[in-house]
Amino acid sequence: MMDAGRHPNITLLTYSEVEEVSGYVGNFTARIRKRARSVKEDVCTGCGLCQEKCPTKVIDTSFEAGMGKRKAIYTPFSQAIPNIPVIDREHCLFFTKGRCKLCEKVCPTKAIDYGQEDQLLEVEVGAIIVATGFGMWDPTQLPQYSYGLSPNIITGLQFERLSSAGGPTKGEIMTAEGKRPENVAIIHCVGSRDHNAHEYCSRFCCMYSLKHAHLVRDRTGARVFEFYMDMRAFGKAYEEFYERVQKEGVLFVRGRGAEVEVLPDGKLRVKGEDTNLGRLVSADVDLVILATAVEPPPGADKVASIFGLGRTPDGWFAEAHPKLRPVETATAGVFLAGCAQGPRDVPDTVAHAGAAALEVVRLFNQGEVTISPTVAVVDEESCVGCGECILACPYAAIARNARGKAEVNPALCHGCGTCAATCPSGAITALHFTDEEIVAQIDGLLAMAAG
Numbered sequence: 487m488m489d490a491g492r493h494p495n496i497t498l499l500t501y502s503e504v505e506e507v508s509g510y511v512g513n514f515t516a517r518i519r520k521r522a523r524s525v526k527e528d529v530c531t532g533c534g535l536c537q538e539k540c541p542t543k544v545i546d547t548s549f550e551a552g553m554g555k556r557k558a559i560y561t562p563f564s565q566a567i568p569n570i571p572v573i574d575r576e577h578c579l580f581f582t583k584g585r586c587k588l589c590e591k592v593c594p595t596k597a598i599d600y601g602q603e604d605q606l607l608e609v610e611v612g613a614i615i616v617a618t619g620f621g622m623w624d625p626t627q628l629p630q631y632s633y634g635l636s637p638n639i640i641t642g643l644q645f646e647r648l649s650s651a652g653g654p655t656k657g658e659i660m661t662a663e664g665k666r667p668e669n670v671a672i673i674h675c676v677g678s679r680d681h682n683a684h685e686y687c688s689r690f691c692c693m694y695s696l697k698h699a700h701l702v703r704d705r706t707g708a709r710v711f712e713f714y715m716d717m718r719a720f721g722k723a724y725e726e727f728y729e730r731v732q733k734e735g736v737l738f739v740r741g742r743g744a745e746v747e748v749l750p751d752g753k754l755r756v757k758g759e760d761t762n763l764g765r766l767v768s769a770d771v772d773l774v775i776l777a778t779a780v781e782p783p784p785g786a787d788k789v790a791s792i793f794g795l796g797r798t799p800d801g802w803f804a805e806a807h808p809k810l811r812p813v814e815t816a817t818a819g820v821f822l823a824g825c826a827q828g829p830r831d832v833p834d835t836v837a838h839a840g841a842a843a844l845e846v847v848r849l850f851n852q853g854e855v856t857i858s859p860t861v862a863v864v865d866e867e868s869c870v871g872c873g874e875c876i877l878a879c880p881y882a883a884i885a886r887n888a889r890g891k892a893e894v895n896p897a898l899c900h901g902c903g904t905c906a907a908t909c910p911s912g913a914i915t916a917l918h919f920t921d922e923e924i925v926a927q928i929d930g931l932l933a934m935a936a937g
């Protein structure tokens with residue numbers, strides 16, 4: 487991030503979102519909303535005095551995953567680039583009650599700007615890489631895990647904050663009561679590989695759960711029970727790490743943890759089946775860590791419609807071909823990187839992102855783009871301008887021209903034929919797939935079969 491922030495050829499637009507994209511490969515226009523921070527980026531030095539003095543504390547459900555608090559003026563995450571805070575207008579005393587302004591008073595560079603408004607920017611780009619990542623699945627959807635019924639039942643993401651030196655406990659692993667846990671259970675595949683939630687494997691939970699087991703053993707010495715279905719230690723040196731964690735004394739129970747019960751004294755009982763021993767087991771613990779599934783982030787529908795992206799049945803953005811074109815999408819010039827395409831850990835995300843970047847370099851170096859001749863064409867005489875084809879086109883390749891008639895942009899058209907099938911006046915032809923050509927092929931096949 488730091489390198490990207492410093493690079494002369496990279497413009498970082500943080501706290502910003504793409505709202506609309508038009509055009510085609512080599513010639514896109516992106517409309518971007520740069521949200522008001524209420525802090526002037528060119529003046530703020532990131533000294534942090536405003537955050538220190540701000541009197542309003544809010545539970546941070548984003549970066550701290552509900553485990554810690556932040557101020558109403560805050561830097562969204564540690565090591566943020568640029569290191570400039572934003573004012574959360576929903577909680578700031580000035581925006582809600584018209585008083586306070588302490589941040590403005592203490593700011594040594596006069597960077598606070600309560601009147602700042604969102605900016606709308608238009609940027610011309612030749613290619614787009616979508617890297618919008620993943621969201622966390624909500625474990626309350628499977629009530630047998632009792633998530634939300636005890637503060638000592640937490641997700642893997644919450645444990646990341648609990649064990650982080652920059653987190654709410656400064657890295658000390660403790661229960662909600664502030665005690666060092668003596669027994670901890672880690673449950674794999676909560677919401678993954680489950681017909682009642684997500685059928686797919688979330689891929690990185692096995693390894694981060696092993697990391698969590700190691701951290702608990704190392705920092706607290708607690709007994710760790712790890713409930714798993716099978717261990718997916720697929721990456722380089724991962725199997726060795728699994729062996730190391732076994733040697734550290736973690737107790738592995740081969741079987742999905744089936745239920746977490748909150749006992750009257752607040753202790754937690756985890757029940758499951760040990761499929762190796764062929765019997766039911768249970769463990770009483772002080773802390774439960776659920777390795778919850780990941781899923782496409784909440785804004786994925788909007789992102790898909792803005793960038794014209796297809797989806798796989800489980801909701802991730804679809805690549806053009808799972809083996810041969812894993813970073814391209816069906817829309818020329820739009821690429822995918824990282825978990826936007828499906829769950830993958832950091833090394834795989836970095837490799838995928840590198841591949842996407844190189845695809846863009848390759849595209850630009852070619853200097854020209856080859857498009858398929860299998861595109862749709864409109865017969866203007868027959869077109870009544872009803873717009874049905876515009877609504878039907880999955881690639882946003884059709885628009886009305888100055889005469890109100892449908893016009894296909896061949897750079898965007900994929901020749902799928904949806905418009906030709908939709909057009910009520912038969913004004914659209916999918917080139918190389920005309921009715922005459924298809925009938926002739928059928929005739930040819932029948933003639934071969936007959937004789």
Ligand SMILES: Cc1cc2nc3c(=O)[nH]c(=O)nc-3n(C[C@H](O)[C@H](O)[C@H](O)COP(=O)(O)OP(=O)(O)OC[C@H]3O[C@@H](n4cnc5c(N)ncnc54)[C@H](O)[C@@H]3O)c2cc1C
Nearest residue numbers: 617618619620642643690694824825826830831832833835
């Ligand atoms: C609990 C946990 C522990 C993990 N531990 C490890 C580990 O130890 N080692 C490891 O290799 N991997 C680990 N991972 C996996 C790792 O987090 C992912 O591999 C990595 O985050 C994927 O990076 P990404 O950039 O694809 O997605 P993300 O990290 O999700 O980043 C996507 C970014 O896009 C932003 N975004 C989303 N939508 C928009 C939009 N519309 N406009 C602008 N921005 C948007 C998001 O805010 C986010 O900043 C762990 C994951 C979890 C859940």
